[in-house]
Amino acid sequence: MDRLLDVMAIFSMALMAMVLLSVRRAHIRVEYSVSWLTAAATLLILSRSSTLLNWLSAHMGITYPPLALILIASWVFLVVFYRFSVRISDLKDANTDLAQRLAILEYRLHSAHEDK
Amino acid sequence: MRILDLLIIIPAFNEEGAVGTVVAEVNAVLPGVPVLVIDDCSGDATAAAARSAGARVLALPTHLGLGGCVQAGYKLAFELGYEFVIRVDGDGQHDPHDIPGILAKLKQTGCQMVIGSRYLVDGGKFTSPARGAGIVLFRLVLWPILGKWVSDPTSGFVGVNREALAVFSKSFPLEYPEIEALVVLKRKAFQFEEVPCNIRPRKAGRSSITAMKSISYIVHVLLGVFVNILKYDGPRRR
Numbered sequence: 001m002d003r004l005l006d007v008m009a010i011f012s013m014a015l016m017a018m019v020l021l022s023v024r025r026a027h028i029r030v031e032y033s034v035s036w037l038t039a040a041a042t043l044l045i046l047s048r049s050s051t052l053l054n055w056l057s058a059h060m061g062i063t064y065p066p067l068a069l070i071l072i073a074s075w076v077f078l079v080v081f082y083r084f085s086v087r088i089s090d091l092k093d094a095n096t097d098l099a100q101r102l103a104i105l106e107y108r109l110h111s112a113h114e115d116k
Numbered sequence: 117m118r119i120l121d122l123l124i125i126i127p128a129f130n131e132e133g134a135v136g137t138v139v140a141e142v143n144a145v146l147p148g149v150p151v152l153v154i155d156d157c158s159g160d161a162t163a164a165a166a167r168s169a170g171a172r173v174l175a176l177p178t179h180l181g182l183g184g185c186v187q188a189g190y191k192l193a194f195e196l197g198y199e200f201v202i203r204v205d206g207d208g209q210h211d212p213h214d215i216p217g218i219l220a221k222l223k224q225t226g227c228q229m230v231i232g233s234r235y236l237v238d239g240g241k242f243t244s245p246a247r248g249a250g251i252v253l254f255r256l257v258l259w260p261i262l263g264k265w266v267s268d269p270t271s272g273f274v275g276v277n278r279e280a281l282a283v284f285s286k287s288f289p290l291e292y293p294e295i296e297a298l299v300v301l302k303r304k305a306f307q308f309e310e311v312p313c314n315i316r317p318r319k320a321g322r323s324s325i326t327a328m329k330s331i332s333y334i335v336h337v338l339l340g341v342f343v344n345i346l347k348y349d350g351p352r353r354r
Contacts, residue, residue: 092290095178096180096187096290099178099180099184099188100176100180100184100187100188100191102177103174103176103177103188104174104191104192104195106175107172107173107174111172
């Protein structure tokens with residue numbers, strides 16, 4: 001059990017380091033790094049605090065605390081993925097609207113030139 | 117704003133082999149009626165072929181797919197003040213001689229959309245059992261939603277009036293738009309009619325809906341229909 005929690009802690013710290021490096025290199029904008037950093041921090045705290053993890057797993061009716069951690073990790077990442085799906089949908093709508101607007105403006109510009 | 121009468125729009129993606137002929141046919145049947153080809157960022161000479169045949173071209177800077185392409189045409193038509201817009205596919209499957217019938221139905225009935233149906237023509241049979249099964253499924257799903265039987269829900273040969281243009285300019289399905297567009301209209305308590313139309317073999321190119329995509333198409337469309345039902349505003353108009 002301890003080894004699994006240690007692996008989870010290392011994984012969480014690696015994720016945090018990767019996200020912070022990406023922010024520093026401007027590969028991820030700060031506002032989008034918050035979800036990942038929150039997820040990594042949550043997993044790190046739970047993997048290092050056996051009291052908190054045992055309390056949570058008892059409330060979830062799970063006798064093996066690392067299983068509770070994996071369930072919580074899955075749920076946290078599902079929430080992060082959902083947030084990004086919402087964001088991608090917004091961006092796709094905005095991209096479509098911009099492409100249509102650009103095409104219409106170019107069309108009207110050409111038409112105005114032809115009418116002169 | 118000056119209200120103009122009719123605009124023919126032709127969404128096209130890599131249709132250089134057919135679009136020029138389609139534009140020429142439309143011009144021959146309806147001389148003087150403006151034809152707008154919406155080029156969905158084709159990799160071939162679709163735009164040049166359309167221009168040389170006498171069409172105006174709305175060139176999209178990125179590939180948006182059929183829904184985004186058609187909506188761009190609707191947006192421009194609405195902004196330019198057109199009263200009626202009829203969509204003809206760029207692959208030559210739609211016979212321009214059927215356009216006057218669609219326009220007449222729009223004007224006579226005052227409905228917001230008229231669909232050209234291949235299945236209202238004598239001998240209008242399914243081209244394959246799989247396609248037939250899909251059409252029947254969509255008919256059965258749409259019947260209780262629309263409160264009316266629609267014989268050809270996947271037809272892209274569609275005419276709309278200015279009321280529908282106003283709605284579609286703001287909200288139009290981006291992927292497979294034909295069926296979802298009917299539900300969008302229903303949400304606004306709009307009406308549609310069908311008229312018999314001949315569908316011809318493609319003049320060039322291949323259908324974008326391959327056998328492999330068919331199941332994805334059905335799932336996608338059904339999901340889109342039910343999501344649109346969730347957005348239903350109630351019986352009020354607009």
